[in-house]
Amino acid sequence: MELEGKVALVTGASRGIGAAIAAGYAEAGAHVALAARATGRLEAVAEQIRAKGGACSIHLLDVTEHTAVVRTIDTIVAEHGRLDILCNNAGVSTAPGNAVDVPPERFAGVFAVNVIGLYACCHAALPHMLDKGYGRIVNIGSGSAFMCKPGSSAYSSSKAAVNAITVALAGEVGAADVLVNAMSPGYIRSDMNPAGTDEPEESVPTALWLAALPADGPTGRFFRFMGELPILPDTAMDFTSGPA
Numbered sequence: 303m304e305l306e307g308k309v310a311l312v313t314g315a316s317r318g319i320g321a322a323i324a325a326g327y328a329e330a331g332a333h334v335a336l337a338a339r340a341t342g343r344l345e346a347v348a349e350q351i352r353a354k355g356g357a358c359s360i361h362l363l364d365v366t367e368h369t370a371v372v373r374t375i376d377t378i379v380a381e382h383g384r385l386d387i388l389c390n391n392a393g394v395s396t397a398p399g400n401a402v403d404v405p406p407e408r409f410a411g412v413f414a415v416n417v418i419g420l421y422a423c424c425h426a427a428l429p430h431m432l433d434k435g436y437g438r439i440v441n442i443g444s445g446s447a448f449m450c451k452p453g454s455s456a457y458s459s460s461k462a463a464v465n466a467i468t469v470a471l472a473g474e475v476g477a478a479d480v481l482v483n484a485m486s487p488g489y490i491r492s493d494m495n496p497a498g499t500d501e502p503e504e505s506v507p508t509a510l511w512l513a514a515l516p517a518d519g520p521t522g523r524f525f526r527f528m529g530e531l532p533i534l535p536d537t538a539m540d541f542t543s544g545p546a
């Protein structure tokens with residue numbers, strides 16, 4: 303099994319894509335720490351995982367509470383001795399709205415979860431990964447980062463920020479066998495996207511592949527159905543050398 307003996311944290315594991323990825327990681331042999339805010343839903347996901355022989359634990363967590371993020375990750379490491387995989391899946395979207403209608407507070411609410419919450423989880427997990435010399439971070443991004451449709455400025459820019467964080471962190475930690483990648487899960491039917499055409503399980507193979515990458519695997523990249531999409535322009539430009 304690809305993740306035998308590994309310890310993984312999946313945020314937003316109470317439903318939708320996060321629940322499917324958590325189940326996929328457990329089926330691949332990992333102990334999965336399930337984190338989200340809704341206790342009842344987390345328990346239902348845990349029950350399904352255990353019924354199939356998987357191992358998991360439940361962690362009530364709002365990723366916008368940064369001390370709670372640190373506490374949760376420290377607890378996982380104290381209980382299991384390590385945190386090998388962090389899947390940053392927790393995310394929110396606003397109903398589409400143009401800038402004239404969406405006040406900054408609603409915009410900030412999307413960033414609080416999708417960007418700063420994700421960053422907080424990386425910030426808390428990385429010292430443990432660097433200490434062990436091993437880590438795989440799987441950031442659930444979105445094609446919205448590239449499409450930037452009118453009315454999607456909060457969500458699209460939050461997912462563009464996820465890509466930027468992915469590239470920057472990958473460059474910071476690559477020497478220590480800590481690989482950081484982002485992925486689009488697809489157009490998935492969920493509470494966030496009831497019009498989605500694919501089931502949450504469609505996102506699992508890519509999330510599993512990124513969690514199980516070998517040391518010489520890709521890092522700082524963006525994938526959709528295991529195919530790479532350019533996260534940065536093809537031409538490397540040095541913006542430090544003067545006006546382009």
Ligand SMILES: NC(=O)c1ccc[n+]([C@@H]2O[C@H](COP(=O)([O-])OP(=O)(O)OC[C@H]3O[C@@H](n4cnc5c(N)ncnc54)[C@H](OP(=O)(O)O)[C@@H]3O)[C@@H](O)[C@H]2O)c1
Pocket residue numbers: 313314315316317318319320337338339340341343363364365366390391392393394415419442443444445486487488489490491492493494495498
């Ligand atoms: N569905 C799609 O087509 C699609 C496409 C591209 C990207 N994505 C991304 O995929 C991820 C999952 O989306 P989904 O479609 O599965 O959405 P979803 O069904 O709405 O699930 C969102 C998950 O995030 C959790 N969450 C939200 N706010 C949180 C917070 N403050 N702290 C901790 N957990 C929080 C929710 O749990 P609680 O409410 O229990 O806390 C829930 O488990 C998101 O990052 C989303 O942007 C989705």
